[in-house]
Amino acid sequence: MRYGIRPDRDLAGEVSRIAARQYHRAIDILYTERGGRPTAIHDARKRFKKLRGLFRLVRDGTPDLYAGENARLRDAARSLSSARDAAALVETMDRLAGAGRYGDDQPTLYAIRHRLAARRDSVASGEEDLHARISSAIAACEEGIDAVSSLSLRGRNSRIIGKGFGRSYARARRAHVKANASGDPSDWHELRKRVKYHWMHVRLLRALWPGVMRLRAMRAKEGGNILGDEHDLSMLRALAVRDPEALGSEEDVEVLTRVATAETARLRQEFSRLAGDLLADEAGVVRSRVRALWRAAAD
Numbered sequence: 001m002r003y004g005i006r007p008d009r010d011l012a013g014e015v016s017r018i019a020a021r022q023y024h025r026a027i028d029i030l031y032t033e034r035g036g037r038p039t040a041i042h043d044a045r046k047r048f049k050k051l052r053g054l055f056r057l058v059r060d061g062t063p064d065l066y067a068g069e070n071a072r073l074r075d076a077a078r079s080l081s082s083a084r085d086a087a088a089l090v091e092t093m094d095r096l097a098g099a100g101r102y103g104d105d106q107p108t109l110y111a112i113r114h115r116l117a118a119r120r121d122s123v124a125s126g127e128e129d130l131h132a133r134i135s136s137a138i139a140a141c142e143e144g145i146d147a148v149s150s151l152s153l154r155g156r157n158s159r160i161i162g163k164g165f166g167r168s169y170a171r172a173r174r175a176h177v178k179a180n181a182s183g184d185p186s187d188w189h190e191l192r193k194r195v196k197y198h199w200m201h202v203r204l205l206r207a208l209w210p211g212v213m214r215l216r217a218m219r220a221k222e223g224g225n226i227l228g229d230e231h232d233l234s235m236l237r238a239l240a241v242r243d244p245e246a247l248g249s250e251e252d253v254e255v256l257t258r259v260a261t262a263e264t265a266r267l268r269q270e271f272s273r274l275a276g277d278l279l280a281d282e283a284g285v286v287r288s289r290v291r292a293l294w295r296a297a298a299d
Contacts, residue, residue: 003050005204007297011157015058018204019069019148022047022054023141030138041084044137048073051144053200056168061153061160069144076137083130086120089239092232096259108255112247119246158294165205166287168197173279180272185234188268192227195278199224208293216278223274230267233260 002021005014026047029040052073059066093113097106124130153160172194179187199220206213237260239246244253 012153016148016151022051023144027141045077048077057164060163076140079133086123158291162287162291165290170283172198196224226271233264
């Protein structure tokens with residue numbers, strides 16, 4: 001499995017194999033696309049997220065490695081974020097204008113999209129140090145490969161996996177409760193991250209219960225995508241407050257704010273319906289279930 005753990009094999013070896021593959025893939029992407037195209041940057045950052053998800057799953061067995069690699073990957077992703085963030089706003093406008101739910105506002109939405117595309121191109125061309133930051137990210141990946149080459153885990157594998165999976169799931173449940181209660185964009189962004197990590201962990205452990213895990217991975221991915229769209233809208237609304245002239249006239253900003261607010265509410269409701277199934281079980285039940293599944297599959 002490319003991004004999946006084989007429970008009948010040595011766990012440390014599986015983690016090392018998967019991590020090395022993701023690091024090498026990120027290096028290949030960044031070397032090939034040193035021009036810094038937003039799509040390439042996005043692909044590399046997705047590899048970083050998958051690596052962070054992997055290390056979170058086994059953090060109880062190797063806390064020092066987790067802390068070091070998590071910080072390394074977080075910093076590398078942040079160093080490449082500006083071009084990707086500008087591109088994400090354009091993609092968000094594509095979804096809004098093409099959705100068909102806001103037909104009367106389409107001309108305004110497409111005009112804003114055009115301005116944001118010009119802004120994206122300006123951000124990309126103005127990043128004079130992007131090549132250096134890509135080189136730094138490549139070096140971070142090479143250091144990561146060295147770090148995982150001698151990886152070892154302390155403790156029983158079933159306990160490591162059960163605690164890692166259960167902790168991530170519990171944090172997703174708590175984040176959902178908090179986001180629903182507050183409505184704050186930062187809390188919804190936190191929920192998005194937690195659901196994404198849960199999706200990664202389900203993918204990594206799909207061999208434990210293939211049919212059920214495959215279905216759960218599909219639901220978690222759908223939830224993560226919904227929350228990703230919601231986060232992009234919050235970034236768009238933040239730009240409208242921070243730099244309204246980047247979007248157009250005062251009337252244009254009013255249209256965008258109204259449409260983005262309505263779309264945000266729709267996406268949050270859509271996720272909450274999905275969460276009724278995805279996050280229904282108590283965290284302790286999930287943790288015990290995964291431990292039992294691991295023990296059975298590893299025999």
